[in-house]
Amino acid sequence: MIKLTNVTKYFQTNTDRKYILQNTTLTIPEGNIGILGRNGAGKSTLMRMLGKIEFPQEGSITSEKTFSWPLGLGGGFVGNMTGRANVKFVCNLYGKNKDETRKIIEYVQSFSELGDYFDMPIKTYSSGMKGRLGFGLSLAFDFDYMLIDETLSVGDARFKTKAKESLKKKIENCNVVLVSHDMKTLSEMCQTGLLVHEGKLHFYEQVDEAIERYNEINTKGK
Structure with missing residues (x-):
C-alpha cells in the first residue's frame, strides 16, 4: 500500500507555479500500477517521488514497501x-x-x-x-516495487520482447509501477491505473478504465 497525504508538488516558472499535484490525499492498494497522463502532466515526477529522488513541497508519501530507483532513458x-x-x-x-x-x-x-x-x-x-x-x-x-519509466521502449523489436518477458517473470515476485505511452503494454502488465491530470491524481481499480479516461482527455482536450 502507498499512501499520499496532503501532497502538493509544483515547479516554479518565471511568472507562476506549474502544479503536478495539489493537496492530494490517496491510498493506493498493492499491485501493478500503470501511470498515465499527457506529456508534461507529471508522470515521471510522481515516479521520482515514489523512489525518493524528489520530494513534495507539502505533505508526505509513505509505504512500508521498498522501491527501486526509477528506471528510464535518462539513467542516473x-x-x-x-x-x-x-x-x-x-x-x-x-x-x-x-x-x-x-x-x-x-x-x-x-x-x-x-x-x-x-x-x-x-x-x-x-x-x-x-x-x-x-x-x-x-x-x-x-524490490517490492520496480519503478519503470518508458524503459520497455528501448532497443530493437527482439530486445523489447526480451525486456517485456523478463519483467513479466520478475513481477511474479514483486510489483511494478509503469509509466508508458504504450496502452497495450499498460493493459497487459498492470491491474490498476493512476491518471495525472491538471494537478490532480485519479485512481482507477481497473487499468483499462484509466486508459479509457486518458483517451477521452486526449480526444476532447479536457
Missing part, C-alpha cells in the same frame, strides 16, 4: 565511469558482498548486450544503451 549513472564500474558502485551502495557483486555484474553484462561498451564510459552511450543497462541492473536486485 555516473558519466565518466564505465558501465561495469557503475554496476559495481550500485552493488556497493546496497551492501552486496564480493560474490554477489560478481554475479550481478555478469548478469547485467549479459542482459544489456552492450558488448565492449560495457567497459566504456557511460557518457559514450546512447539513451537506449543507458536504458538497457539500467533495466538489466534493476532486474538484478529484489
Whole structure:
C-alpha cells in the first residue's frame, strides 16, 4: 500500500507555479500500477517521488514497501565511469558482498548486450544503451516495487520482447509501477491505473478504465 497525504508538488516558472499535484490525499492498494497522463502532466515526477529522488513541497508519501530507483532513458549513472564500474558502485551502495557483486555484474553484462561498451564510459552511450543497462541492473536486485519509466521502449523489436518477458517473470515476485505511452503494454502488465491530470491524481481499480479516461482527455482536450 502507498499512501499520499496532503501532497502538493509544483515547479516554479518565471511568472507562476506549474502544479503536478495539489493537496492530494490517496491510498493506493498493492499491485501493478500503470501511470498515465499527457506529456508534461507529471508522470515521471510522481515516479521520482515514489523512489525518493524528489520530494513534495507539502505533505508526505509513505509505504512500508521498498522501491527501486526509477528506471528510464535518462539513467542516473555516473558519466565518466564505465558501465561495469557503475554496476559495481550500485552493488556497493546496497551492501552486496564480493560474490554477489560478481554475479550481478555478469548478469547485467549479459542482459544489456552492450558488448565492449560495457567497459566504456557511460557518457559514450546512447539513451537506449543507458536504458538497457539500467533495466538489466534493476532486474538484478529484489524490490517490492520496480519503478519503470518508458524503459520497455528501448532497443530493437527482439530486445523489447526480451525486456517485456523478463519483467513479466520478475513481477511474479514483486510489483511494478509503469509509466508508458504504450496502452497495450499498460493493459497487459498492470491491474490498476493512476491518471495525472491538471494537478490532480485519479485512481482507477481497473487499468483499462484509466486508459479509457486518458483517451477521452486526449480526444476532447479536457
